[in-house]
Amino acid sequence: MHGLVNRALQGFLIDTYGEVTWDEVLSQAALPAGGFESMLHYEDRLTGEVILAASAVLHKDRCTLLEDLGTYLLSHPNQEGLRRLMRFGGDTFFDFLQSLDDLSGRARLALPDLDMPDLTIQHDSHNRFVLSVRWGLPGAGSVFLGALRAMADDYGALAFFEAEEGEDGEERVVIDLVDQSFASGRSFTLGGRVA
Amino acid sequence: MIQDRVIGLSGTALDQLMPMHLWVGPSGLINRVGPTLTRIAARDLRGQPLFDVIDLHRPRSARTLEALLSLQGARLTLCLRCRPDLQFRGIVVGLPAGVGGLIQMSLGLSFAKAVDDCGLTLKDFSPCDQTVDLLYLREANAAIARESRKLTERLQRARQAAEQQALTDTLTGLANRRAMDAALLALTEVPVPRFGLMHLDLDFFKEVNDSLGHAAGDHVLTHVADILRSEIRSGDIVARVGGDEFVLLFRDCDDPDLLEAIGARLISRLEEPTIFDGQPCRISASAGSVLASRYDHPTPDRMLNDADVALYASKNRGRAQHTLYSEDLLAPLRPN
Structure with missing residues (x-):
């Protein structure tokens, strides 16, 4: 999976729930601290594990979590670039x-x-x-x-x-x-x- | 199929098909201007003489409608005189029955500036015009370049941090000063420290470097490192602590005669010339040593300092020798 996808997930969890929650997700998903780089590639399963861990940590079902992610990507100030690209x-x-x-x-x-x-x-x-x-x-x-x-x-x-x-x-x-x-x-x- | 049959288009259709067109009548006055071109010009251009409005740069300047129409089908480079900073591409065709000519333009490479300066919107472009895709790509590429730059910066910082924390001298593969400091501190912190410390400084190394070059110097340093490594036991440490300075730490060592013997053997092995590029490189070494057992409470600073005193004693006695530290070496023999 492209790092940008994982990085988007990381941005969503940090900007919405804070660094502490993100660290918890990383540790539950057994991923190294620090998280993802947007310009590298990662194994697909890591993305799945982050989603699974976030869903457990936040007590949110997968669908709701991913819906919130979609909304975040196109409405949060930190993702203004993406919103602009969509408006084209x-x-x-x-x-x-x-x-x-x-x-x-x-x-x-x-x-x-x-x-x-x-x-x-x-x-x-x-x-x-x-x-x-x-x-x-x-x-x-x-x-x-x-x-x-x-x-x-x-x-x-x-x-x-x-x-x-x-x-x-x-x-x-x-x-x-x-x-x-x-x-x-x-x-x-x-x-x-x-x- | 009928070839070249003349078709009529309404002005609105023309605007939609070619929002950057300019229709000039037989008199050389402008009849109609596409809405996007009007927006860029920010004024009504109708009724004005064509050559007061446009400036043709290439393929050559034309001052009459006839001259312009003779360029039919060619790729034109032109600008509006009111916006000389925006260079457009264009093409001109003659209209039937002598009703003038039609020029169609595109933003060319000025697209970004034109969009920024003139506040153009999606509606200003025909769906067939790829300018919007170019704008999209330009913005996406800028975002990707930003991400790549961030990654490069993070990697750069990580590399610098790693270098700062590194414990190995990159040229010789020996321990570096930081590694030696840590090992020495650990050795002095045990309840009853028993080890030897030798400070070794190459003689005539500068001469090799100056006469045979840096590559020869590097070769000598690597060679020296190999010899020092081969002369120590597995638990001992040899570190390169300066350009041609080395520190050796001998664990479980409390024997002055042993240190003297090691010092003498190291120096004699270092004096065997090594060949670089067909040239023999001759060096020697001076060394000074100290034993932890001679102190009640040995500290790294104290031991390094005393080994240094012993090293200077070797240098002052004519180099190429080893000296074990003792109190009577102090003051009188130190230079200055």
Whole structure:
């Protein structure tokens, strides 16, 4: 697994629950102190063990934990860069949803070795979308559920989300887009943030 | 299929297809400007003479519409005169029935600056324009570069810390000063310390270094290290504590004659010339030793200092010899 994925998990646990909790998770998962480096690769099982340990330490079920992770990734100030990259997907939440088909391709353009899930978005009816997610580790659907909630807020859209089990390990998020311009949302300018 | 049939497009369709177009009429005045280009110019360009608005850099300057149209299909490099800092790419085609020409532009490599300065949004780009993907990539790459830089900085700090904590001299593989200090402290801290300490300094090493070069010097130091290593027992310690200075610690040693014998044997072995690049390198060594048993409470500082006194005595007597410390070596023999 790419270090960025593990590092995102680490950032989420530290920024949300503090260093002490993170240390506890590391020790429960029998991982060395210090944690992950974002530019290195790690065995897939380590990511699974961190999720398992965090779920036990925080008394949260796996789905809730991963949903919170998704929300954190696109709404926490420390992850502003990621939110910006997602906003390149479209000018409205509607456009953004359509752009999810391109998300993995875009990410691989920047980081060819990133373990991105296979994503397919289907525009089912007037205001209903279904996102299908397939990834090495179970739970990516929950991460996207939380992430899409955060993005709807970001765009100021009102939408309802529901997780569904698909076939053969596929996970689905069903999106009911009620109102595109429900609130003002957060600002986004194309230019501006390259250090 | 009908080749080259003229099609008509509404102005809105033109704006959507080519938001950075510029339509110039036969009189050389601008008829229509794409919305993104208008936004970049930050003024209404319609009705103005084309060459008051654009500045063609390449392939060559043109001052008339005819001259410009003769470049049909070529890759143009141009800018708006009101934004000379933003260099665009362009292409020009003649319009049928002599109604002028159409120039289509793209931001080229000025995309980042144009987006930053002119507050362009996603809507300002056609879905076919890859500028937004470029902006995305540029931002993603900057973030990745930041992460890589952080990792490099962390590794750099870790390497420096490791070097500071290292106990080995990198050239010779012997213990370094830090390792020797730790070992010496441990040896003095036992209830009844019994060990010997020898301070050994190479003679004529500087001459080898100066006449045969640093590589020869390094070769000699490695050779010296091999000899010292071969002459000690497994529990003893030999450390390189300076450029050509070594300290040896002999455990369970309380015999002045033994120390004298070791000192003499080391010096005679070090005097055997070693060959570097076909040249013999000749050195010798002076040494001074001290035994822990001669102190009530030996301390590292005291013992190192006394071994030093003995070493200077060897140097003063003409070098290439070993001296065991005793009180009568003090004051009169020390230089200065």
